[in-house]
Amino acid sequence: MPSAFYGLQISKTGLFASQKGLELVSNNVANSSTVGYTRQRLNLSSIPAPYGSGMLLNVERGMVGSGVSIDKIEQCRDYYLDIQFRSENCLLGEWAVKSEALYYIEDLFNITNEAGIDDALRKLFDSFEELSKAPESKEIRTLVQQNAIVFTDTMNYYSSQLEKLQNQQNDEIAVVVNQINSLISLIDDYNTQIVKYERSGDNANELRDKRNTALDTLSGLIDITYSENERGIISVNFGKNNECLIDANGKYLLALSKDLPDYYGNADKFYSITTSSGNIVDSAALNSGELKGYFDMRDGSGDTGIPFYMEQLDKLARGIVETFNLVHQNGFSYPDDSNGNVSVSGINFFDPAKITAKTISLDDAILSSVYNIAASSVEIVGDNNKGNNGNILEILTIAEKTDIDEIANIEQFLKSIVSNVAVQTSFVNGKLESQNVLINNILYKRESVSGVSLDEEMTNMIVFQKSYSAAARLITAFDEQLDTLINRTGLVGR
Amino acid sequence: MRVVQNMLTSSLLRNLHSNLNNLNKYQNQLSTNSRILRISDDPIGAVSSIQIKNDIKKNEQYSKNISDAQSWLNETESNLYELNNILIRMKELANQSANGTFTKQQRDAIKEEVLQMRDQLLDIVNTKFAGKYIFGGYNTTSAPFKINAGTVSYNSISDISAATPAEIDYENDQVRSFKLSPSTSFGVSIPGTKVVGCGSDNLFALFEGFVDALDTDVATPELVEYASKFSKAQDDVLSLISDVGGRQKRLEHINTRYENEFINLAELDEKTVGIDQAEVITYFRMAENTYNTALQVGARIIQRSLVDFLS
Incomplete structure (x- = not known):
């Protein structure tokens, strides 16, 4: 036989769950246009009836469950789409860089240019x-x-325009490397924070969003592969030789030094990049990404480069x-x-x-x-x-x-x-365009899974609101019940 | 598929962007009348358009050269006609003077006229056109013929009456030529020695001899002989005139060819880079409509959600 207050306890869990639900709705709505925000979902489960022991054991049939429990606040995210996005984003970065540089070269050689x-x-x-x-x-x-x-x-x-453009690509290499390094540091920080946070069993949803956004950005700059271990740490590798940027032990930044000669052989004009283990990073070591794009434009003596x-x-x-x-x-x-x-x-x-x-x-x-x-x-x-x-x-x-x-x-x-400029530009622009379509489709799918739908949130709001009212109503009912029991029971003969 | 508001807005933005891109493209095509705005739009078309434009520009330059050549030859021709008239008059004078009844006074009058004619001959062969001596071969800056104490010199040849044909040939080679096509150089001048002749039978010597003959009151047959000599010289000038005429005909022919070619090239250029106005305007209108529709639809969908209907 459960306690007389059992019903009140059950209703209380209902109140809490609905309240949490409403909070979550408001968080989702508030973040409906936050970049990188993944919509969150309340995972509820019913609490089984107290599994009686000792005296209570099998005293009564028909035990009612003990209410609802808030298990987890979970992200709605498709990790396969993330992998797809990041591998395609890398190509997008490379084509975008090449397309932009070729745009300038094309301007120089354009037929409408009357001073050619x-x-x-x-x-x-x-x-x-x-x-x-x-x-x-x-x-x-x-x-x-x-x-x-x-x-x-x-x-x-x-010649000076081309030289300027080449120097610009060189400067961009430095900018990209600095960007990569700061993203690596950021992801490494998030790794540490997430491990700390999730030790308690909660999900570090917002931190994960931030880490995912950083990974998305990084994927455009350099071709990365990544994996997450059981503690929630993401390790990141890059390039053809699968060199490590981040692992469970920390981060490995890229080093930048101005020690290469330029086109005319002037020493110490162009940047070179080395990994922390001393390996050279150049176009040949990369599969794709903005960095490779800049390398190809700066150094490529094939028919793409400056x-x-x-x-x-x-x-x-x-x-x-x-x-x-x-x-x-x-x-x-x-x-x-x-x-x-x-x-x-x-x-x-x-x-x-x-x-x-x-x-x-x-x-x-x-x-x-x-x-x-x-x-x-x-x-x-x-x-x-x-x-x-x-x-x-x-x-x-x-x-x-x-x-x-x-x-x-x-x-x-x-x-x-x-004709070389024209064919090359047309090829790169075509690639960029189709890559854009591909990326947009992936983003569309990703938004479809992770985006906040206001209709859905409003519906949830009504559901939680109603269930809150209902739970509150039940508390009144139990209160009345207890009132009957306590104040109006056993008054015979008074 | 689950569709959320952000998907609608981002795809609306993307579509508006691509619609505007289309509008921009058609607008540029219409305002430049060119299908190819950037060479990457159509690499093959762009390269052939370069070829066509180059050909057109070469064509223009060669047409200019042709009209300059025509002016040179026209000037040469009119001078030769003048020379022809002089020789006709000389022939007349020779025939008149052969009349045995002419008095010394009459002969002197003829001699006077002949001397004037000789000066005129010198003027003709020293004609300047556009600041250049046209009968001087490669010497265009100073008078090619000079008379010094009865001796006539031409450029570096000090006495043309004594010149050997070899020397004259060297001078004859000096024909100024213009380029009328990548492979043809076209001679536009006639060296003075060709007009005047060389050796003892040159025009100046002929005039001099005639004057001497008039002076010395020689026998009539010799004066008649001069008439036939002038007649022969006139034939030579006439053949030069017909040579010039032939060259003018050729120039006209080449010019007509360039004019036709120009029309063909302009047409080809129009076909390669030009636009079909009706077609592009239609596309433009379509793009405009799509853009407007997208804007209207966008305005209606963006803010619609359940929020708007909850009281």
Whole structure:
């Protein structure tokens, strides 16, 4: 036979459970748009009837259960979706980085760009065409000189833009590594806190949310694999060699040092990364992630990286300098006061020592006097041959040459650079787009499982509210019952 | 599938974003009349568009060269016609003077005219066009023909009457040429020695000889001979004129070809990067509608939940 207060005890558990339920609803609603929040659920179970011992044993049949117990506040989370998201997010990070860098390169080489290399080169050839019609004209010689300067300036500009972009990628590597390190420290901290919290048997839901958010962010930066042990500690590894970033013993930060040479061989310009065990982290050691994206753009000499385009421009510069000079040297200058009144051959058009896109410039002879542009194919004596345009006609054939070292034909080579940029950008953008769709689908599914539904919470609110009222009503009922028993029982004969 | 409010809002945002992207794309296509805004939109189209634009620009430059060449040849032609008229007059004078009844006075008048004609001949072969001597070969900066004490020099040849054909050939090679296509250089000038001739039969010598003949009152047959010499010289000039005419015809022909090519290239460019206005406007309208609808739907769904219906 249970105590007379048994019913009150049962109702009390009901009150508490409903109250907890309402609190949980309000927590869910309050966090309905918190990033990384996982909706929580109250796990209730009924408490079995007191399992009688001694005197009470089998005294009575039909024992009622002893109410409801709050077992756990649980997160609704699909861990498989987490794994999926993090492995895809990594690829998204890589493509996003590459797409952004290629966007700038594409801008440089875009056909709507009216100040491009091909335009500058065409204008140079056009002014040579004009000079072929008036080799004795100072104005047109000056036009050739000026257009040649525009061309070399354009090459210099392109090269410096690419160099700037490359340096930017280098800076980004440092930023990403610092980000990775701070995320590692954060996750390691959460590990410690979660273990402490969960020792008591509770779930550290909010801390887990934070740790999951940190893992999500980390997964975009570097390709990670992770596992959780029975105490709740997550260990994280990365890269192809599965190097450890966090384990039960603590964290292993990445070290950053500026000790690599840049594209032009200047020492200590580019960052290198080493793990705590001393292994080098570079593009080859990574599967994907923003870090790999930046590495590939900074170092990739395949057709994605910035160095590839810098090399192409250098080849172009070298080819143009050498070919123009070879032809120009055959011609003779025009005697004028500004060049000492001599008609000589062997003059360079471009400075032969400056054969990269970064340095290409006109030869000092051409810069100091436009009459040093060698238009004539023979020495100019007196007034004879002042109108000779033989060498200009030779220079004009350079545009049609198809056997220039490494670049074959200038125009075709420029076109192949543009086509390379276009194809590469289009490929990366396509990848990025499909990766975005994939990620969005996963996020959608994740939201579907973990997101707070206001309708659901409101329904729960009504349920808990009603069950609270009902439990309270029952307490009144038991109270009345006891009142009957205590105050109005045994009054016969009074 | 369990659907929560945040899914609605985030997908609404995503859709609005992609709708705006579409609107932006069509708007840019319409306002630039170009299908390819970035080369990655269509790598193949972009590269062929570069080729076409290059071809168009080359075409423009060669057309300019052609019109310059035409001006040179037109100037050359009109000068040669003038020379032709002089020679016709000379022939007349030679025939007149062969008339045995001419007095010394009349001969002197003829001689005077001949001397004037010779100066005119010098003017013609020393013609300047756009600041350049057109009959000087590669010498365009100073008068190619000079008369010094009766001796006529041409550029570096001090006496054309005594010039050997080898020397003249060297001068003859000096034909200024313009580039009219990647592979053709087109001669636009005629060296003065071709006009005047060389050796003892050059025009200046002919004029000089005629004057001498008039002076010395030689026998009539010799004066008649001069008439036939001038007639022959006129034939030479006429053949030069027809040579120039031939070149002008060729220029016209090449020019027509470039004009046609230009039209073809412009058409090809239009096909490669141009847009079909009707099509893009339709797409634009569709994108606009979708965007508006998405906005309206969004405004209605975002805040609707059970909260709104609980009292």
